[in-house]
Amino acid sequence: MEGHVYVEMKLKFLNTRRKESIIAILFVTPALIPLVVFWIWPMIYSFYISFTNWDLMSPKYDMVGFKNYLSLLHNQEFYKAIFNTLYFTVGTVIPTIIGGLILALLLNKKMKGIGIYRTILFSPWITPTVAVSIVWSWIFEPRAGIANWILTLIHLTPLPWTESERYAMPAVIIVTIWKSIGWAMIFYLEALQRVPKELTEAAKIDGAGRFNCFRNITIPMISPTTFFLVIMTGINSLQAYDQIQVLTQGGPAGSTRTILYMYYQSAFQNFNAGEAAALATVLVIITAILSLIEFIVSKYWVHY
Amino acid sequence: MANINENYEEDERESCSANGQKVKKKNIIRHILLAIFSFIMAFPFLWMVVSALKTKDEIFITPLKFFPAVPQWKNFIDAWNSTPFGLYIFNSAFTSLVIVAIQVINSAMIAYAITQLKFKGKKILFGIVMGTYMLPAAATYLPSYVILSKLNLIDTLIGIIISNAVSVFGIFLIRQAFLQIKKEMIEAAMIDGASHWKILWQIMFPLTKSSFTTFALISFVSNYNNYLWPSLIIKDPNKYLITIGLRQFFIQQGAYGIKWPQVMAASTFTILPLLILFFIAQKWFMSGIADSGVKG
Secondary structure (H helix, E strand, O other): OHHHHHHHHHHHHHHHHHHHHHHHHHHHHHHHHHHHHHHHHHHHHHHHHOOEOOOOOOOOOOEOOOHHHHHHHOOHHHHHHHHHHHHHHHHHHHHHHHHHHHHHHHHOOOOOOHHHHHHHHHHHHHOOHHHHHHHHHHHOOOOOOHHHHHHHHOOOOOOOHHHOOOOHHHHHHHHHHHHHHHHHHHHHHHHHHOOOHHHHHHHHHOOOOHHHHHHHHHHHHHHHHHHHHHHHHHHHHHOOOHHHHHHOOOOOOOOOOOHHHHHHHHHHOOOOHHHHHHHHHHHHHHHHHHHHHHHHHHHHOOOO | OOOHHHHHHHOOOOOOOOOOOHHHHHHHHHHHHHHHHHHHHHHHHHHHHHHHOOOHHHHOOOOOOOOOOOOOOHHHHHHHHHOOHHHHHHHHHHHHHHHHHHHHHHHHHHHHHHHHOOOOOHHHHHHHHHHHHHOOHHHHHHHHHHHHHHOOOOOOHHHHHHHOOOOHHHHHHHHHHHHOOOHHHHHHHHHOOOOHHHHHHHHHHHHOHHHHHHHHHHHHHHHHHOOHHHHHHOOOHHHOOHHHHHHHHHHHHHOOOOOHHHHHHHHHHHHHHHHHHHHHHHHHHHHHHHHHHOOO
């Protein structure tokens, strides 16, 4: 008798399990199909293309082994692109994070009008990069732009900005910082709110000065956020394209050609699919390393 | 869900600062600094509008004059009439809305499966989804282009829509929201015999509406702003998105010495709707952004 009940229960259990699996498939499929077709499969496919000499047009191509990777290693342009990517990444990440923290500290106060400041400071982030880069290219215009007018005003020499190898990258970096600083600010605001008040109060009672309190309590408490922001802004910088396309198109003389921009040019201007795919692999590997570091560190480093 | 706005006005949040009388003086300094920084950040927008209102001569005049003698509103009309910006904005808004609708539905469904259902391979599935979160989208463009051309969807708005039909960010955000829902509420509905579809849309969706709002807004804006990928697949000027159309307009004006006032007017058409949307719905934008950083 008992056995019978058990079997019946088991059967019912199996049935609901099977039913649940079918439902799960139905619920997962609508997202999984585009995910596979436009994310996972392209990644695999791109890796495969990187071992071919395909030109994107002809139906025929040959497998060439590691030739695309090796020729990158012998290509001066590639090293220049790596240098530019590093320059651009470091140049955007550090000011974005320091600026974001300063703005968050200023906003971290119960005060009238704080909401308005916050809205304005964050607003560049939601605007289209293409459109604001066009506006910035007018600001940077060497002859009549306001950037040079300001420089003359404070008795500095006007700069050729996007027209020169030396100042094109700083111009692209300025636009990128302007656009992402509010984003970093929001994360810091959240982090500052999570700093336990007891700690700072205790420090104050102990007679710690403002600066010491900030250095010994606030900075360590928000360091996981800093770390997260370094990685995320770094990854975003690796993927920057729109502002480069509008302001410099990688020039002058390749001075703003990052790995991503080089990828775009070899894929869609030179139709060198093999080389482009090899560059994509490089990009994926750098990103994967950065996110892996983030993932591991954040596991052991508690977010407060 | 972290709600920055609500917490704001309630507590004294400044940590390492002096108490008492100094505070008032410090507040003034704070206001001044914030006002300066806000002005710097808003300056490109202000300069865009001011430049759009100048004449061709005024814009190149030295020494530089900040304001036009007579605001040239005509520049806006000229820019609007010279290029079908209305059509481009419609194309962008339309594709973005359709993409958002699809993403909301499929993100909710897969998030439901991941949080509520038991099935084989769930961990692997979640691992795959998580793995794609950080991947550089650009690395998929070349093969995705090939796939779209095989599907005969190059140069179509449908191509843009289906290639953007999934958002890993959305899956994360919704999953996170679903994890916050009390188990008892779902169990009660189960006992009442509600189907999974019903539980998802009639119980869980209303409870997590703010996350959905956030996601819908962020997704809409990022699709509206998207440039690189659409510019690769759209060639027909009638199908231009606003970002592509604006850039083409910028290049064309450049051919005969850039008509900056018209270009600035066109940039204003592009940016203004987003700024208005943001000022209305800023609370949702900012809470969602902070949330995406706090990983569950």
